[in-house]
Amino acid sequence: GPSNSEGAGKVSLLKKVPALKDGDFTLAECTAILLYLSRKYNTPDHWYPSDIQKRARVDEYLSWHHANIRANAPKTMWIKVLIPLFTGQPLPSEKLQEVMEGLSTSLKQFEERFLQDKAFIIGSEISLADLVAIVELMQPVGVGCDIFEDRPRLREWRRRVEDAVGKELFFQAHEMILNIKELSNIQIDPQLKEQLAPVLMKMLK
Structure with missing residues (x-):
């Protein structure tokens, strides 16, 4: 950002x-x-395959991701933690509900269009597409919105990503995201608040 x-x-x-x-x-x-x-x-080739069609599948997902998963998932973190931290005021619950509805639509498309019955987004091996997806989808989890709980296919995909990366490395990489709520206890410089509050609010529009 x-x-x-x-x-x-x-x-x-x-x-x-x-x-x-x-x-x-x-x-x-x-x-x-x-x-x-x-x-x-x-x-290793599986991250961004040399096979032109497999690579195209990674590119296809990355192109879709930006306007769908990324357009919704990080907003949960802004709404529940970052904007209240910088403005001093919580946002209406309706705003979070609106974002979660948009994210739910994106997740349905993600499961039906990309995951289908495959182990990973482009097939039997993990790729950069899975890494880009998981880092966004862990952000709602970090603020208490467990998007995996009622989605068995998505939950199993996350488990496979964890196993492929290695659980220790996976949780190390997401440590800051999973502990993001602790930011609510820190003191922010007033001048920085004044600078960033309108930027964050603009990102929600």
């Missing part, structure tokens, strides 16, 4: 995090960073 820090501006021309600096080369946007790293370090 957007960042007002001076450091982020030096690494990313878009002033967004995450951002990557590799020597003199800088890159923003998490998907672009993942693809760059997978190509540079010659990662």
Whole structure:
């Protein structure tokens, strides 16, 4: 997301995090960073397959993801934790309900269109598509909205992703997300609140 820090501006021309600096080369946007790293370090083929049709399936999901899962899942975190933290006021429950309805529609499409009866999004092996999906879908879990509880197919997919990545690494990677509610106890600089509150509210529109 957007960042007002001076450091982020030096690494990313878009002033967004995450951002990557590799020597003199800088890159923003998490998907672009993942693809760059997978190509540079010659990662195992299943992450971003050399087979043109399998790779196209990863690309297809990544293109769909941005306007669907990513458009809804992170908003649960903004509504329940970040916006109240920076504005000092909770948002109406109707706002969360609206976001959860949109997310539910996206999850139905995710299960029916992408997961189907497969182990992972593009087939029998985990790929970057699964990593991009899971990191967004753990955000509602971190604020108490367990989207996996009543969705057996989605729950089993999450279990397979955990096993493929390794449970210890999986929970280490999501530690900040799963403990996001602890942020409500910290003190925020008033000037930073003033800067970020309108930005966060705008992101909900």
